[in-house]
Amino acid sequence: MSLTATDKAHVKAIWSKAGGKAEEIGAEALGRMLEVFPQTKTYFSHYADLSVKSTQVRTHGKKIIDAITSAVNHIDEITGTLSSLSTLHANTLRVDPANFKLLSHTILVVLALYFPADFTPEVHLAVDKFLARVSHVLTDKYR
């Protein structure tokens, strides 16, 4: 389900607002994923605090959003841009592919929450497709 020019424009537009709140949005998305889908906590057994307010969650959430921002900024070369992250996920992190949908969902929820007027159905569609593409790239080297 490839990204159209319109999709790319929608993603860039909403991300221009989201990218600037990377830590907040990342913490919310990650924290909500951990709370709503408790099985995801298995990947964070080394974290003391798994809430949205936790320093570890905020730091890691920001990392995730910043990586997505770089994919947005190089939206025509997502594969190349995320290549080393893809290797990391395949060889070291080995997060089960099912979990990418869960985090993608909470990212969408947080975008709707922060930007209700901007997160129209068309923008929702574009971001959903974009996150699916990012997830695909990140799991591409798994086997």
Added chain:
Amino acid sequence: MVHWTDEERDIIKTFWGKIDAEEAGHQALTRVLVVYPWTQRYFSTFGNLSKPSAIAGNPKVRAHGKRVVVALGDAIKNLDNVKATYAKLSELHSEKLHVDPENFRLLGEALIIVLAGQFGAAFTPAVQATWQKLLAVVIAALSSKYH
């Protein structure tokens, strides 16, 4: 039987009281039809679904969205017996409507996103978790008569 804490029951009742079934249902169904256009396969009698603005303005979409969220109210009134409450609806979706249960998940996700947009910060992680649990229970009940 599903176990609900007092806090969860509270959250569900409080937020249900603030939800406009027609508006929430309309917005959720609109999003499903826009974001996952293959779902339009179930709505060939709905007229113009050719683009997002047509979908959003379509009165049949609005009416059907309302119907779905109003039906959610039945589950909320019978939290301790959602499965039995939806037994007939489950059969209907399986035997007459032939709806892939995956679609229940898509609509559930869309509804969560609509609620997040409506309630903003009040839609805390705990509130989201409760509503996702409710929808998971509803989806399981609606899927239960498929064979």
